[in-house]
Amino acid sequence: MRAPMERVPSGMAAAAFLAAGIGTFVLGLVTFLAEVVSGFAQILKFYPPAGP
Structure with a gap:
C-alpha cells in the first residue's frame, strides 16, 4: 500500500x-507599438534626453 503524498503548495510560484x-x-x-506607430513613441517620451 502506498503512503499518501503531501501536496506542496505552488501557488506563489x-x-x-x-x-x-x-x-x-x-x-x-x-x-512593438513604439516602433510601428510614431504617435505612440511620442507618448512614451516622459524625459526628452531619454526615450525612443
Whole structure:
C-alpha cells in the first residue's frame, strides 16, 4: 500500500511565473507599438534626453 503524498503548495510560484509572463508581454507590446506607430513613441517620451 502506498503512503499518501503531501501536496506542496505552488501557488506563489505560479503567480510569479504568470506575473513575469504578463510583464514580458506588455513590455514587448509597448516596444512593438513604439516602433510601428510614431504617435505612440511620442507618448512614451516622459524625459526628452531619454526615450525612443
